[in-house]
Amino acid sequence: MKNAAFVVFKKELTRFFSDKRLLFTTVILPGLIIFLMYTVMGEAMNTSFNTDDSTFDIAVVNMPDILENSFESERYNITDINTDDINSIRDKISNKDYQLCIVFPEDFNESLLTYTTIEKDRTVPNVEIYYNSSDIQSSNAYSEAVSILSSVEETVSNVFDVNRLDSPDNENIYDVASDEEASGLLFAMILPMILMVMMYSSCVSFSVESIAGEKERGTIASLLITPTPRNQIIIGKVLALSVMALLSGISSFLGTILSMPMLMGNMEDAVGGISAEYYVFSDYLWLILIILTTIILFVTLISILSTFAKTVKEASSLVMPLMIVVMLVSFGSMYGTEAKSELYWYAIPVYNAVQSMVGIFSFNASPVNIGVTILVNLLLSSVGLLVLTKMFNNENIMFGK
């Protein structure tokens, strides 16, 4: 004999998998959109910060001998000009034809040579640099020129260095954070929040449609006049909806985690190589279990709210407050990136999932805490299923006008 819950489960999934458009918009699209969005964002940020291959036209008045070497690069087109030409160059900078105009005082060479640290109160020579902050090229040239000049100034008056990079490839040996830890910190900050919100909204879209939608269209009554026990109908539905939401959630998750390295590419120097490759199998297993049980809980809660509603529209507004709670709790994880260690935190639904995920992403997964989270989720879902069964047996809720 075919199990009734399985028959309902199969029907829901048949509906889902044979509707190509639904499948595309709920499973393929979310991951794809996230992936493309983050990749394009990362790409855009990279190009706007990346100046390596651009050349700058720079006009210089009174180029001092000791600086000629510093500006000797294929990327700098240096033109020597007179004080009289400054105005016309300034116009060109504002038209973005020129990037910079550097004006050294006439006696710059001498003042550097005669400089001593003892003469504290004499006025030091001023180098003027004209640039155009509304032009990215000019701004970049400006910051490069400033850093060249500052380093020259430092060598003239050097008293001490901080974190001098001596190695040939300028590798930062002072930041002791490994790439692994940097990835962990970043993922722990961002992913739990994104995942929770994604999960909730995909649970909403499936459950509201399947429960309130069937009520509104009158198809649920056709199910209710069959001898199928109510709890079997509910279990079949909740499990099928959870599978759909899980697929949609996995899609968003893959999109996020695969595009993260590209989004963070430009911050390479600051945080090192971001990658999901540092997580091991058990991390992913825990993660899937947390996600699955949280999804089951979400689907159950949303189904309860949807059963109270008479229409999809009404259900959509009933589930909004819960969405806000989920968002607030999840956003909390962006601060305090340490996962809570005390067990009692893990008895609080939603919060426990966020904390467990923070733990997993920051390489501090605690099996006990995660186990409690999973148990609490399943326990609450079972209570929810009992409530749903009671509701399905209540004619005022199911057929009330």
Added chain:
Amino acid sequence: MKEILKVESISKTFKLSSKQQKVEKSNSKTKTAVDNLSFSAYEGEIFGLLGPNGAGKTTTLRMLATLIKPDSGDAFIDGSSIVKNPDEVRGKIGFLTSELKLEDFFTPDFLFDFFSDLHKVPDEVRIQRKEELFSKFGIDKFSQVKVANLSTGMKQKVSLAVSIVHDPNIIIFDEPTNGLDVITAKVVTDFLEELKQRGKTVIVSTHIFSLIEKICDRVGIIIDGKMIVCDDLKTITSEKNLEDVFFDIYRERKGDEI
């Protein structure tokens, strides 16, 4: 003759929301839709509930089909109580009313299989029954067309086929010809008579005199939720035709407010 359906003074009162009060043009916060109703139906007959709109026919049938529970009283379908053993009752009846819809997305073929599985019909039986019913109603040509794309008449025929996937002995049918074109209506009434030939018991509700006169063996006239007369059609119409009998009764109960 076996008394296969026995209704024992069932009542149903609905609470009215303020919106419903306006629709019903009533100041009362409640509406008694069915009031102490009793009747019986015998195996192998077609029993008709006749009454004007709002008389309580649909509410009565919904209670018999266990969608809603009576406030008081009980009914027994082939021995099973609609109050105490609703799951048992659901397995014994086929119920059809406009409230029950089929999911637009699926095909008649899929839905027939789905409801067969829910009724735990064995696969071989299901296949044979499906072929038989689909060819009888002309559904076979449309068996792979989504319900959304079927005509109203075809939808109704699919609903009918799906409601009897488990070959129930008692078929409860609310307003069987409502909204159907004359040809589909005839297919449906012919089928109800065929069910009777096969020994099934059919309960229908309607406000159409001719339907009762055409197919029913016995009839119960309901007004304001109360059973006024319940007897053999022949006995009731021995002197006058059904329409005249009905309006005599109606005038007697309601005065001249026709």
